[in-house]
Structure formats: structure tokens, C-alpha cells
Amino acid sequence: MSELRDQCDIRIGFPRGDEGSPARWLRTIADYLENEDVTDEIYLSGKLAEKLETYCADVLGKPAALWFPTGTMAQAAAALIHAQATGRKSIALHPTSHLVLHEDDGVRELLKLDVAIMGEWPRVIDARDVQTLDDDPACAIIELPQRHNGGLCPDWETLTGAVAEIHARGARAHMDGARLWSTRDALGGRSYAEICAPFDSIYASFYKEIGALGGAILAGDEAIVEQARLWRHRQGGLLIRGWPMIADALRRLPAVIEAMPACIGAAREIAGRIRETGFQIEPWPVQTSMFHVRLPLTKAEFAAHRDAIARDTKVWIGGSGWELDARPGMSLEIAVDAQLAAADRGRLVAAFALLKRRIDA
Structure with a gap:
């Protein structure tokens, strides 16, 4: 998994680090x-x-x-x-x-x-x-x-x-x-x-x-x-x-605190565009620099879709997913930092649109 993730130039994941190796x-x-x-x-x-x-x-x-x-x-x-x-x-x-x-x-x-x-x-x-x-x-x-x-x-x-x-x-x-x-x-x-x-x-x-x-x-x-x-x-x-x-x-610390309003704004825009592809966003409206995408998948099913999308698009759409509450499906966690906020949002949203098509197929 880590090798495939490292081949992607847009990555959603946790914990985050932007220093390379x-x-x-x-x-x-x-x-x-x-x-x-x-x-x-x-x-x-x-x-x-x-x-x-x-x-x-x-x-x-x-x-x-x-x-x-x-x-x-x-x-x-x-x-x-x-x-x-x-x-x-x-x-x-x-x-x-x-x-x-x-x-x-x-x-x-x-x-x-x-x-x-x-x-x-x-x-x-x-x-x-x-x-x-x-x-x-x-x-x-x-x-x-x-x-x-x-x-x-x-x-x-x-x-x-x-x-x-x-x-x-x-x-x-x-x-x-x-x-x-x-x-x-x-x-x-x-x-x-x-x-x-x-x-x-x-x-x-x-x-x-x-x-x-x-x-x-x-x-x-x-x-x-x-x-x-x-x-x-x-x-x-x-x-x-x-x-x-x-x-x-x-x-x-000082730089991240200064950048936080921009990260929150980016999270809201990214969440809104993912929502337009047909996914449920929680909470809505987004309140902080993180949000969840609700998926009608198990974690294993999501991992298979994620890996296929990563190979096709070089976009890694996430690693932190949860099946913890009583509802069917899972919550995919997206946390927006300065690195993700600066990424190509068109490619990121297109990867989620591809995920939606794969789920609906």
C-alpha cells in the first residue's frame, strides 16, 4: 500500500507529513x-x-x-x-x-x-x-x-x-x-x-x-x-x-496556525465539490479543516477501489476510514492541510467522481 501511495502526487491520509523522506x-x-x-x-x-x-x-x-x-x-x-x-x-x-x-x-x-x-x-x-x-x-x-x-x-x-x-x-x-x-x-x-x-x-x-x-x-x-x-x-x-x-x-506551530483559515476554506470547497458528485458529507456544512465522506462500502471494498483509482489517476483518496457507528457503510476521513489545500482540486474531485461511478457500476 505505501509504495502505491508514494507514487501518487496528490495524497489524502493520516498522519500527514510534507517533508518527503x-x-x-x-x-x-x-x-x-x-x-x-x-x-x-x-x-x-x-x-x-x-x-x-x-x-x-x-x-x-x-x-x-x-x-x-x-x-x-x-x-x-x-x-x-x-x-x-x-x-x-x-x-x-x-x-x-x-x-x-x-x-x-x-x-x-x-x-x-x-x-x-x-x-x-x-x-x-x-x-x-x-x-x-x-x-x-x-x-x-x-x-x-x-x-x-x-x-x-x-x-x-x-x-x-x-x-x-x-x-x-x-x-x-x-x-x-x-x-x-x-x-x-x-x-x-x-x-x-x-x-x-x-x-x-x-x-x-x-x-x-x-x-x-x-x-x-x-x-x-x-x-x-x-x-x-x-x-x-x-x-x-x-x-x-x-x-x-x-x-x-x-x-x-506559528505557520500552521496562520494558515488554518485557508485550510478550513479549502476543506469547505473540496467537500462541496465532492458532495456534488453524489456523496454525503458529514458534518454539513463543514465546520473545521476536516470532514467525512460517507461511503456505502466496507473498508476492504474501499481499499480495492482506492488502489485502482490511485493506479489510474495518481490520486490517493485516503487511508483513514471508520466502520465504528451502527450504520452500514463507512466514513472516510479527509483532513485538509496546506499541502492538500494547494493540490489540484479538479483532479482530486475527479478521483471521487470516478469512485462514485465505480460504486454505481
Whole structure:
């Protein structure tokens, strides 16, 4: 599959990276390190980590922030901190949450916390979902945007109402902001700091929309971040040398944030044109830089069509597809970054038109 994908000059996929080969990618990071005059930094204690954490704390409007090697580790730390602070042993999650679907039941098996499901698959969390929880959780996690609903976002009133109800139950509100960077437009043009203000802690990814090698940030008040530092160490996250990932995030963040409005605009145009070929788009209208194309296929059937289209057109129409909800068919995930936004949209849409003809044949 990877060989066929690499032969295509237009590629939809995840995770994304626009640096070419791994060797070229590392050379680009090396150039950045030389320009910044960075010396060897061990145990995440140098100026690179401090610069990234300070930058993120400022952008997210929180007193402090801490780098983690993975988002899974960052959110585990947040859950444990909030459980310890409240003396409670459960966390509330939407059914589409990453912690429910993609972490091998780590909340129960590793963190030894219970899970309470709030809300329903096809919609965002609202205050009623929090009110109807049987027990008071340690924290409730709200994902912005909801990946498995195609980047679905609540409106501001719904979001703040849900967070207020979380706090009314004596619980902490944590944001799974893996793709936070594309939510400003959907939330009325508010700044990242305004969006994060209602939350006690926030996680954001450096590879999902930013496209860096890896890593994540956890932001909150000073007490939360100091406890997070302990939990990072306890979970094995105090890397001897994290600077390749940290440097990659630092060099990318400002440019990607600046380009995000254009990526969202491109996502809306691309989605609209794919919709005209006969496919259903979710959500509609598109709210962020990602969306889903609903397909009446299994993942195996889609892969066969995708590979044939790639051989004919040199357009790779995707790798991330999901058969997770109760409906027949699958959701094809499309996330638009600067590279995809600059691609030939005529060829991209023509590839989906070809897919539609193949399905209908």
C-alpha cells in the first residue's frame, strides 16, 4: 500500500507529513536547530521545551503548559490529576472519545478509573448529557472538534452550558483538543484562549493538525502542570532527548496556525465539490479543516477501489476510514492541510467522481 501511495502526487491520509523522506525531514529539523543555536538538551529541561511550553501557555491562555511525548499520556495524566483532586474514581466520556475507541481500555486497565458514557454518537455533548449522568465524575472530557463526527463542533452556548454543568457537579472539565487548532471559526472566531478559558485543563496534539513528528501539550494552572510533571515521569515520559519532536512542533506551530483559515476554506470547497458528485458529507456544512465522506462500502471494498483509482489517476483518496457507528457503510476521513489545500482540486474531485461511478457500476 505505501509504495502505491508514494507514487501518487496528490495524497489524502493520516498522519500527514510534507517533508518527503524521513532523512529529509530530519535534515529540516537539523537546519532549524542550527539556526536556533540549540545545544544538547536532556530530560526535557532545555530552552526548546521551555520556549514551546511558554508559547502554548500564552496561546491557550493558561498559566502553564507541559510537553508530553504522546497525547494518550497527557490525557491519562489529566484524568489522574482530576481524580486525585476530587477523590472520585470515574471520568465521563462521549461515545466517540479516543479514550473509548482507541486506547485498548487504558482508562480502566491502566488508570484504574471507571468510565461513564455521556451523550449520543451523532451529536455533541450538551448540559442535559451531563445532568443525566448517574454519578458525579472526577472529570468530564469534551473533544473539540469531535473527530468521529467529521470535526463536529458545538456552538458556544452549548459548549459553555455543558462545561458549567460539569462544574456544577463538582467535577473538572478537560478538553481533548487534539484538533483544537481548527476550531476558532466554528466557535464564533474566538481566540484559542477564549475557547480554552472554561476548561480546567487542555490537551492539544502537535502531529494531527500541526504535522510535527509527534508530541502533545497539556495546559492548565500551575498546580495542574506541576502534578502533570510528576505523572509524566511516572508514566515513562521523561525522555532523555525529546528535542527532535519539540523542535519540529516549534518550527511548525506559528505557520500552521496562520494558515488554518485557508485550510478550513479549502476543506469547505473540496467537500462541496465532492458532495456534488453524489456523496454525503458529514458534518454539513463543514465546520473545521476536516470532514467525512460517507461511503456505502466496507473498508476492504474501499481499499480495492482506492488502489485502482490511485493506479489510474495518481490520486490517493485516503487511508483513514471508520466502520465504528451502527450504520452500514463507512466514513472516510479527509483532513485538509496546506499541502492538500494547494493540490489540484479538479483532479482530486475527479478521483471521487470516478469512485462514485465505480460504486454505481
